[in-house]
Each structure stands twice: as structure tokens, then as C-alpha cells.
Amino acid sequence: MSKQFAVIGNPIEQSRSPELHHAFAAKTGIDLNYSKRLAPLDGFEANIQEFFAHGGIGMNVTVPFKEQAFAQCQVLSERAKIAKAVNTLWMKNGILHGDNTDGQGLVDAIRALNWPLENTNILIIGAGGATRGVIYPLAQAGAKKIVIANRTLARAEQLVADLQDAVAQLELQAISLEHLAGEFDLVINATSASLSGDALLLPEALQFNYAYEMAYGKPSSFLDQAKARAVPTSEGFGMLVGQALESFSIWNGIKPDLKDFL
Ligand code: ATR
16 A cells, blocks of 8 residues: 555645655655645644554644644654744654754755855844744754844744754844845745735845745745845745655655755
8 A cells, every 4th residue: 555644734725745745756656645634723633643543654734733733742853843843743653753844945945046055144034933943954054144034023032032042053133124234145035924915125225145935826025126136036835845855755765856846
């Protein structure tokens, strides 16, 4: 029988994980079936128990269950502990294991673009779960300084206070979105602004060489402004493929090349 995998969320119809994992399977010759599972908002735990009780190998977790998945796991990777969120589950000897591959997905996507990360000065706009998940992997990839700009300054300050010890070699700073200024190698939009159709204003006093929008498939005023400045830009499809590949590699012990799936 094929190895069984799934992605769980609510809603789940929009997920592209099954097509990605089937493409990785075709590339590597692994016989697997990857399905979508819609769990009721109060039914996450029962759903994953049932999946693993029936021989499921691994699950991806998406909105709104990543924090619940984190709370359920008995063994967690370092990066999942820091992200306080889990997007990758597997069962080993009856023990639920969790990891978070989102940040490595972003790092791999940026590397596939041949953009620099080593010794860089990075601005991340937004201070929610998406930002929390990428700081540690960006630090591991060699970022020198990360400034977190958020509409609600206190939230960015809290993130810096929470994460500074885990990334001691990295300079972390919180600023208010109203005071966006300075020179950066890379700016990353980790807000949900484009998902809700809101505009973000990038002032002239803000200079940058590369711009990455984490969301994808929606009009983004962030990307429009970056393109108007003629800097290289990219949106979140590479990150989506990257996180999926990292999960695939955890479960199957083989990691195909990201560039083959962009
Ligand atoms: P996620 O888990 O995707 O990061 P989240 O935790 O809801 O989602 O965080 C959303 C982020 O987008 C926050 O940083 C939020 O800013 P606030 O902390 O001030 O709420 C940011 N955000 C959402 N809409 C925005 C907008 N229109 N302009 C600026 N920032 C916005």
C-alpha cells in the first residue's frame, strides 16, 4: 500500500500541498498518497489521532491548527519550539513528533533566487506567527541584523524579547511601521495586509535591494511598490514549495531540488 500523508486545516480546499507532494513523489519514485483533511475547529486532536491510528506516516498542519499541533507534540524540534507552532507531524514508536519547516522554506526559496542571506541586514514587516517562524532559520542562514517593523509596536517588541536569547549572534530590533526608514539588503512582507486587501506604504526613506512577499496569489501593494523601484521581487510560492520539500525530506529521507518545482 502507498505511504499515507495528509494536510489538515480549516478551510483546506485551497491547499496546494497534495499536488506538490505528488510531484516530489513522482520525481523520487516514492509511492505515496497525500490527501486533504478538513477538521472541525474543535476536532483537531481526534482527527490526527484517527489518521495515525490508521497507519498514516506524516501530516502537514495549516491554519488555524499550527499552535494546537505544537501543544500536542511530545517531541519538538528546536525551530518548532522557537516558532511555537508546528506544520509537520509524524508518529514514531507511538510518540507524536513535530517540526516547523516554514522558515527553512523561506530560506531555501531565497537561496534558489540567488539572493544573499549571509551577513545581511533584513527588514521584516509584521510581527505575527509568520514572522516568529522565520527569525531563527534566517539567523542560522547567516543574517547579521533583523529589524521587525509592526503596526502595533508592542507586539514587535515582545517578539524581540522572546527570541533574542535563541538568536544571540543576531542583532534584533523592533520599530513601529510609522517609522519605516533605513537601508536594508532584503525586506520581507510577513503581514497579512495583502490577504485582506489592505495597502502598506513603503516610504522613500526606506531603501532596499530585494523584496519578498510571503503571501502569494493576491494583489500586493508591497510588491507593486518594490517593482516600481526596479528591485528584484518574489512572492510566497517558492516558500510554499520550500516548506513542503523540507517536510517531504523529514518523512522520506530525500530532498529534491527546489528549482525543479518553481
Ligand atoms: P500570521 O500568523 O500570518 O503572522 P497574525 O498573527 O494575525 O498572522 O499577524 C498578522 C500581522 O500582519 C501582524 O503583524 C499585523 O499587525 P498588528 O500586529 O499591528 O495587527 C499585520 N497586519 C495585518 N494587516 C495589516 C495592515 N493593514 N497594515 C499593517 N500591518 C498589518
